[in-house]
Amino acid sequence: MTQGVVQERRNLRVGLFVTCLVDLMRPSIGFAAVKLLEDAGCTVEVPSQTCCGQPAFNSGDRATTRAIAEQVIEAFRGYDYVVAPSGSCAGTIKTHYRELFDDDPNWRPRAEDLSARTYELTSFLVDVLGVxxxxxxxxxxxxxxxxxxxxxxxxxxxxxxxxxxxxxxxxxxxxxxxxxxxxxxxxxxxxxxxxxxxxxxxxxxxxxxxxxxxxxxxxxxxxxxxxxxxxxxxxxxxxxxxxxxxAGMTDEPPIGQPKPKAAESG
CATH class of the missing domain: 3.40.50 (Rossmann fold)
Incomplete structure (x- = not known):
């Protein structure tokens, strides 16, 4: 891939799929992902979103997974790419959403479209942007x-x-x-x-x-x-x-270790 092609591809609108665990347990990962994507020249947005549906899917609850998948497909409509700092969530969207809608001619093309635009973070940086x-x-x-x-x-x-x-x-x-x-x-x-x-x-x-x-x-x-x-x-x-x-963002305590308590005033 030539540098010119790489630069052309970097002017992209990317939707960040934050993931439930990152949102609830380790937001610093989301901020690091945004920094990496912006440093690569992307415009990053974080639309209102839900779980990818993986727990329900793995438990065999296809009805719930489909309902969740429909919300995700709607939330990330219009972005050039969807990127997640998680192989499991990206994998759910990219490889399993399509099979959820095998029997639905209206939703299957939309699931396939989202699948084609979804990547794990490091894969997107290297394979799509050429970083x-x-x-x-x-x-x-x-x-x-x-x-x-x-x-x-x-x-x-x-x-x-x-x-x-x-x-x-x-x-x-x-x-x-x-x-x-x-x-x-x-x-x-x-x-x-x-x-x-x-x-x-x-x-x-x-x-x-x-x-x-x-x-x-x-x-x-x-x-x-x-x-x-x-x-x-x-x-x-x-x-x-x-x-x-x-991203060079290692100020947060390591995963599994609590943040130090702030000193009490007075």
């Missing part, structure tokens, strides 16, 4: 976990690594079985708690074995699950979303 580097600094070693949906549904693997390689001071140490599930899986962790706990325990050992003091990934659900395990076991490993590091 090869970011202006950020992060001192030290990190390791990276490939979240299941982003990797298997969207092919997100090399894109975050390519961008991380441009971060000044950062050294990536690959973990063994980086592409193996962390045990979260949304409702899976609730339905099959014992299995989930065994999976995240194995993941914890692989994270520790790298010797890297920081763990990154592209899905907050996975990060919260791994951070919870590491914290319960007293492991001093910092956990962050990859967007926070790529």
């Amino acid at each position: 090869t580097s970011v202006d950020a600094t992060f001192k030290g070693q990190v390791t990276y976990h490939d979240s299941c949906s982003g990797l298997r549904e969207l092919g997100v693997q090399n894109q975050p690594r390519k961008l991380l390689s441009s971060v000044q001071g950062l050294s990536l140490v690959e973990m063994n079985e980086s592409d193996v599930c962390c045990g979260f899986g949304g409702t899976f962790a609730v339905k099959y708690g014992d299995i989930s706990a065994a999976i995240v325990e194995a993941k914890e050992k692989n994270i520790e074995a790298t010797g890297a003091p920081t763990l990154l990934a592209g899905d907050l659900g996975c990060l919260m699950n791994m951070a919870g395990k590491l914290t319960r076991d007293g492991k001093p490993i910092v956990v962050r979303h990859v967007a926070e590091v790529l």
Whole structure:
């Protein structure tokens, strides 16, 4: 792709799909995503939105998922692209919305249109905009976990690594079985708690074995699950979303750690 083509594509109107977890638990990821997209030349808007419907979909509740999907399709109508800092939410919209409307000639084309415009954040930056580097600094070693949906549904693997390689001071140490599930899986962790706990325990050992003091990934659900395990076991490993590091926005406490209380006056 030539630089001219890349620059032409960067004058885009992008709708940010924030995701429920980011909105409720870690808004800094959303702000980091906006910074990365604006730095790449995009105009970013955040329309009023709901859940992507993934919990209902994974639980087999197609009626509820369809109702949610219709709201999402309407909310993001008219944007050049829809971008989410989450492989699982982007995967739900991009790969599963179409099958929800197989029998509906009115909604199927609209679902297909949204699917074609939806991307995970790092994939959009690299694959659509042609971004090869970011202006950020992060001192030290990190390791990276490939979240299941982003990797298997969207092919997100090399894109975050390519961008991380441009971060000044950062050294990536690959973990063994980086592409193996962390045990979260949304409702899976609730339905099959014992299995989930065994999976995240194995993941914890692989994270520790790298010797890297920081763990990154592209899905907050996975990060919260791994951070919870590491914290319960007293492991001093910092956990962050990859967007926070790529945007140079690491002032917030690591995932799984509370913000320090403000000093009382008087």
